[in-house]
Amino acid sequence: MKDFLIETFAHHRLLIVFLHVLSAVIWVGGMIAIRFAAHQSMQLITDPKLRLERASYTLKRLFMIVWPFVIVLIITAVLMAVGFQFRSAAMDANGTVINDYMMSIYNTVHIKEAIWIIMTLNLAVMTFRRNKADIALRNGNIEEAKNILGMISKYMVPVNITLSVIAIFIGVVLRDVH
Numbered sequence: 001m002k003d004f005l006i007e008t009f010a011h012h013r014l015l016i017v018f019l020h021v022l023s024a025v026i027w028v029g030g031m032i033a034i035r036f037a038a039h040q041s042m043q044l045i046t047d048p049k050l051r052l053e054r055a056s057y058t059l060k061r062l063f064m065i066v067w068p069f070v071i072v073l074i075i076t077a078v079l080m081a082v083g084f085q086f087r088s089a090a091m092d093a094n095g096t097v098i099n100d101y102m103m104s105i106y107n108t109v110h111i112k113e114a115i116w117i118i119m120t121l122n123l124a125v126m127t128f129r130r131n132k133a134d135i136a137l138r139n140g141n142i143e144e145a146k147n148i149l150g151m152i153s154k155y156m157v158p159v160n161i162t163l164s165v166i167a168i169f170i171g172v173v174l175r176d177v178h
């Protein structure tokens, strides 16, 4: 399996890095556009029910667009993590560290993996809660929908934007290694 991943990476290195960066651009750029442009625009709608319906639908469209790229991001990330052979540059077959600097880089790859996991869990919860907000709206429960959507825009999307900016910075650090 490892050999297959290394070979696939060697043959399609440019495409894999391109898809990784493209996925990040769509995921992160999408969240920033929704939070700092669409959100402000929707605040101008005075009817609360209509405003919440638009907000919920906008989030639905965003989540539909980003989910496939979340998957592409992790596939390309695994291919790069294995393909660049960070582990074998950091330690030998017995797990003994042979290069301290490469070991710190290898750990940095793990930080990126943790960031991806947290971002994806956060996105899954947002997707689930947005569905709940939709149901609440259909049942005329405006207050519940407002609380759910407010939580998503005030905290959950900004958390993912912050994490992704950190992930991008780490990506630049990792690129600098070779």
Ligand code: HEM
Binding pocket: 017, 020, 021, 024, 025, 027, 028, 073, 074, 077, 078, 080, 081, 084, 109, 112, 113, 114, 115, 116, 119, 164, 167, 168, 170, 171, 172, 173, 174, 175, 176
């Ligand atoms: C599963 C975890 C991840 C791993 C193992 C990983 C690994 C990497 C590696 C090895 C590079 C360097 C590519 C090169 O040498 O050209 C990179 C670059 C990059 N990563 Fe990730 N990544 C992960 C998650 C993410 C996430 C969650 C984002 C943002 C949402 C992201 C955004 C980027 C970007 C924008 C670059 C390009 C940086 C540059 O070219 O200077 N990555 N990533």
